[in-house]
Amino acid sequence: MAKKRVIVGLSGGVDSSVTAYLLKEQGYEVIGLFMKNWHDDSVTISDECPWLDDSNDAMLVAEKLNIPFQTVDLSEDYKERIVDYMFDEYGKGRTPNPDVLCNREIKFDVFMKIALSLGADYVATGHYCRKAEFEKDGETIYQLLAGKDKNKDQSYFLCQLSQEQLAKTLFPIGDLQKSEVREIATQQDLVTAEKKDSQGLCFIGKVRLPEFLQQKLQPKDGIIVEIEANDATYFSDKEEDTSLTSQIKKYTYHKEQGKKVGHHNGAHYFTKGQRKGLGVGGTPEPLFVIETDVDENVIYTGQGKNHPGLLRKGLFVDKNEIHWVREDLKLPVGSQLKTKARIRYRQTLEDATLYQEEQGLYVIFDQPQTAIMEGQFVAWYQDDELIGSGVIS
Structure with a gap:
């Protein structure tokens, strides 16, 4: 019987490197594919160019494991489906999650289609999660399970996957602890063994978000207003109202309700729960963003992480x-x-x-x-x- 072919998304990190190694050990025909997701010069993501180093590391791992390797350029899809979406969401005062989107739109859609067109039976990634399956009414049902390493469990990032996508996916390191993954990489003398985990946007690298957003969303001077924790908003007469709508209700604020404590350069650069970057000191407890109003360009804040507005x-x-x-x-x-x-x-x-x-x-x-x-x-x-x-x- 022919070996099953697996295409691994080799990112140049230790997790995907060990994923490729384990699959080869298990007898699969393994091919490494590096996704290039960014080269738009109109928007710089950071001064560093991590994808060059990453693709180089991915190539060295493929050489070491003696598996075929190639790079695919998905930057057009990435810009359209992830970056444009991010700008749009931030512009509306919402906070998108690019990692979840990248998995749904890029890795397990565009990338998976390319892999299947290359004759792959499966796609594999270095995610810390597990897959199981069982029969129900004559149909195979696939389960997405948390990774055994509770510290690294990445099931949340894959929360938008479908049955069709899970059917074609393998997660070889889901049963391992991060320390075990590093140990395997060291034993196999893989160049990524000691490499730090990447931070920032999926497959792109470090991003300084405010600077990134400022390239498309224009700065706009506005005020920062502090709302007291004992503000009347939090003590409505409807204490007894336990309806679903009352339990999800957002608080609405207006400028006159609190005191002006500072200025900002655009409400769309801030998100709820944010503490850094406000540039306002001298309060007994740190200030947190409790709401942003992008229409009025006002940031509402409150003191302490237990402020009722949060x-x-x-x-x-x-x-x-x-x-x-x-x-x-x-x-x-x-x-x-x-x-x-x-x-x-x-x-x-x-x-x-x-x-x-x-x-x-x-x-x-x-x-x-x-x-x-x-x-x-x-x-x-x-x-x-x-x-x-x-x-x-």
Whole structure:
């Protein structure tokens, strides 16, 4: 029988290097493919050019493992589907998650199609997550499970994958700890063994976000307003209102409500929960952004990470933005499900209840959550299986 062909997204990092090594050991025919995602000179991402070093490291790993290697240029797709989307979202005062999008739109769509056109049976990535499968009503159901290394679990970044994509994907390092991955790379004398984990945009590298955004979103002078923690907004008469809509309600502020404490150069450069970059000192507790108003160009802030303006019990996902990895578990309208959920990578899983209504999905947490941001993804789990996700409206 012919060996199954696997195309590995070799990023030039240690995780994808060890992924390629393990697959070769398991008897697959392995091909390394490096994705070049950026070369738009009208927008510089950083002074460094990490992709050159990364593609070089990926090539050296492929040579060492004696596997074919090539580079594919996906920069046009990346600009259109990720970067333009980011500018658009920030311009609207939302906070997108480019890593989740990059996986959905680039790695497991554009890249996967290229891999399959090259005769691949599977695509493999160096993600810390696992895949399982079982039969149900004569159909194979694929499960997306958290990585064994709880510190590195990356299932959240893959929360938008579909059954079709999972069917064609392998995650060889999902059962390993990061330390074990580095050990294997050292034993095999791979050039990436000691390489630091990349920070910043997926497959692009370091990005200084404010400078990046300023290249497309014009600076605009505005004021920073501080709202007191005992402001009347937080103590409405409707204490008894426990309806779903009241639990997800955002606070609305106006300039006269608080005191002016500083200036900024564009509300669209800031996100809820942000502490750095405000340039306002002298407060007993640090100031956090509790809301941005891009129409009025005002940033509202509050003191301390427990300021009531940062906390909310729940969130809403529009019906067009709900995604079930496990389509067989999809909730019918009017039903609910006890689950665990997170609203950002590395956040501990929190107890929550999903309520499926006609207009969309309400996710109500047992405990108030801090800095729920529109544009980010919420992902929900059963035990260590990620079963669905959605964009926070």
